[in-house]
Amino acid sequence: MTPPEDLQNIFDALPYPVFAKNSKHQWIYGNKAFDALIAVPDYIGKSDRDLFPADQVKVFWTEDRRVFGGEESINEEEIGPDVYALTRKVPYQLADGTTGLVGIIIASVTSTENFSNAKVNYEAEIEAARKRLALLHESSSQQALDLQNRLSVAEKKQHTAMEIAQTDSTTGLKNRLGFENALEASVRLSTNTAQRFGLAIVDVDHFKQINDRFGHAVGDHVLVTVAQRLTELPDVYAVARWGGDEFALLTELPMQDRDLMRASFNQALEYVFRPIRTPDRLIEISGSVGFAVYTEDAHDTGDLMRYADMALMTAKRRGRGMVQTFNQEIRDTLARRLKLARDLPDAITGRRIRPFYQPIMGTTDRKIQAVEALARWDHPELGPVSPEEFIAIAQESGLLSDLDTVILDTACREVGPWLKDRSITYLSVNASPMDIVGVDFAERFLASLEATGTNPEHICLEIVESAIVGNLEAAYRNLEHLSQAGVMIALDDYGTGFSNLRALLDLPLDKLKIDQSLIQSIGSNNKIADLMTSIMQLADTLQVNVVAEGIETKLQAAFVTSVGCHLMQGYLFSRPQSFDSLSKWLTANEIRAA
Structure with missing residues (x-):
């Protein structure tokens, strides 16, 4: 990130250090004042981990993540051995569509200039003064009194420097x-x-x-x-x-x-x-x-x-x-979470987290039209692990993209024969919200399909609204690229939030998946019928099909069929099953699409 030359000159003329980072915590810019303060050559392109101890990195990244999430931050940070800076950070959208941050260091207490050397000088001065004062202790000469005054001033300066370095400027509390x-x-x-x-x-x-x-x-x-x-x-x-x-x-x-x-x-x-x-x-x-x-x-x-x-x-x-x-419950939860976090990378690379498949049925013929691939982990010691639990850990660990890639690859290879003989019309898969707005997501997704010999027209990618609201432009680029290649796009969990209708009009959607929380209200909430009718009218306007999720009763199935839903899935038909189990289920029920 290099500003225009005239803007660069303006930044360099500022007495305040200014810097910028991308979402990978890598420095992409620093003005001359920042160069002088950080005193590290060739820091552009490097991350905090390259330059700072782990405990400092943790502090930096805690604040940085808040900024990447859209918040502004002002905080004291240790940017070197005994170098403390009062830094304000604001989110900034980079040219590639991702969110970075711009920081300005408002004030600093620097070890090489003000703090560490000052502390050493103060302490040396204090010690020297004490020795000289001891020699003159028995004398009441003016020289001894002057020396005592110098000692008091030195101690006051040291105390002031320590107070500045340990105080939050906004609240006056400790930092x-x-x-x-x-x-x-x-x-x-x-x-x-x-x-x-x-x-x-x-x-x-x-x-x-x-x-x-x-x-x-x-x-x-x-x-x-x-x-x-x-x-x-x-x-x-x-x-x-x-x-x-x-x-x-x-x-x-x-x-x-x-x-x-x-x-x-x-x-x-x-x-x-x-x-x-x-x-x-x-x-x-x-x-x-x-x-x-x-x-x-x-x-x-x-x-x-x-x-x-x-x-x-x-x-x-x-x-x-x-x-x-x-308490002990939290301790046990922490121990379990740490174990899962340790075992997760090997479980992903070793493909011990596998896709299970839930059938998606036609509402009119009640035949299977598609399957959704859902990640499942049977831990060798802990047994089945809730998807909500291990997916959250994968997201926190930066492994969710790897997990999605493994599930996509395995699912394409397993159900590929069904797609080719039209036993099902498409395979539905999920992607992490971070990936949807990633720079090269569409290219990587299509490359995975090509590696397995899968026709993009046989794939439906399910996204959630939260994945696009923060960076609609980047999401649109990826989804439009995939749509042009033939991949169907479905908006998942529709009805759980306040949908951005402008985004619905702009995105290349093929399907809306109605969240199961609405389906569960059928029969107990009189307004559901009106809401479902409105959703179907919206779907007609957008020219998309509607999938009802969470169908558990015949009443729910009959209702969504009556309002015009095209597809449905839920426990009424089948729970998610392994590939082998689902193959036997299909054979036994003879309800394939073809």
Whole structure:
């Protein structure tokens, strides 16, 4: 990424370091001030992992992921040994359609200029002053008094430098560095006194919506207010802004059991997250808390932070606005998740995660028209693993694209004969949302089909709306390329969100798949009939076929047939089955398309 020459000159004239990264966390630009600050030659094209320790990389990427997700960020970051920078980052759409970020370093405390050498100089000056003061200790001469003044000034400068490096500029709280120092001090105290303490991570629920709706000034006011309220809580002795909309705090623990601790924190939650008044509105807020205890839950700071974060994630999954203490259930979940994450790469490359197939039936003739390939993992030790569980891990680990490729390849090879003899008319497969907007997704997808000898016209690619709303232009390029090659495109889970009708008109869709949550309401919600009729009218306008998912009863099958759905799938006909099982099922039922 190279700006035009005149813009480059403007950036280079700025006294503030400016840089840009792509979604792979690689630097793609830096102005002269950034070059001087980072002091690393040839950093363009390199990622954080090439230049920084793993713990620093984790901090960078936590903030970067927020920005890639569309949020702005302002945070203190350690960009070198004892080099701290106050950095503002904003999302930026790159030429290839992906989202990168642009950062500007507003202020820095630099080891080579202000901090590390200054600290050494201060300490050396202090030590030298102490020695000289000792020699003159018995004298009340003016020289000794001057030396004492110099000692006080040096100590004050050192303290000021440390305070700047450990303080969050927005809230005035400790930043990560300051909190980590407080946490280490608490561990030392606990080791010496056997006194336990608690660590909580507090998250402002739906903070991005507050920023988007009311603006960043109001968002900052919310953060400052929450920060102030957290510092007012009894027994809390250290509070930090951990990053974005998350806070971390340390609290003394009276001798009470976990139920009492949870009740106490719930009361604190009500105090901290009561409505916030601005000059022109009252803003309703809520928050979630994850809590862990040293040394009951963990015996080192890394595990303690991890367990509190796991408890916070559990609180969010269970509905937000609640306190969750770390417990054995979460510990077991974590151990299971870590094992699955360790075993997942080999399971993908070894093709132990295999496609199962669910028939897609015609509504009028009740014959099988197609199959959808769905990933299934039978773990050798843990048994069948829920797709929701291992797909989430694959997505977090960056392995979802590899998993999709293996499932596509295996499915094409297995059902290829059915496609050729027209036992089924098409194979339906899924792709990860990240892939849909990837630069070369369409080319890679078609290459996989070619490698298996599969006609693109026999493939239907299912996408979800969330895959396209963030980058409609990139999604359109890929889907249009695939459509031109003959691949059918289906919008999956239709009816679960607020669909972008403009996107529906623009995308080369062939099918709408009605989400099973709507189907399950048939017979219990009188408005479903009107809604289904509206969907069918929309489908006629778009000239696409409609597939009803989640058909479990004859009533549901009869209803979707009556409103004009073309295809349906669900447990009424068959659960997802292995290739061998489905082959026997087809033979037994004699309901092939041909």
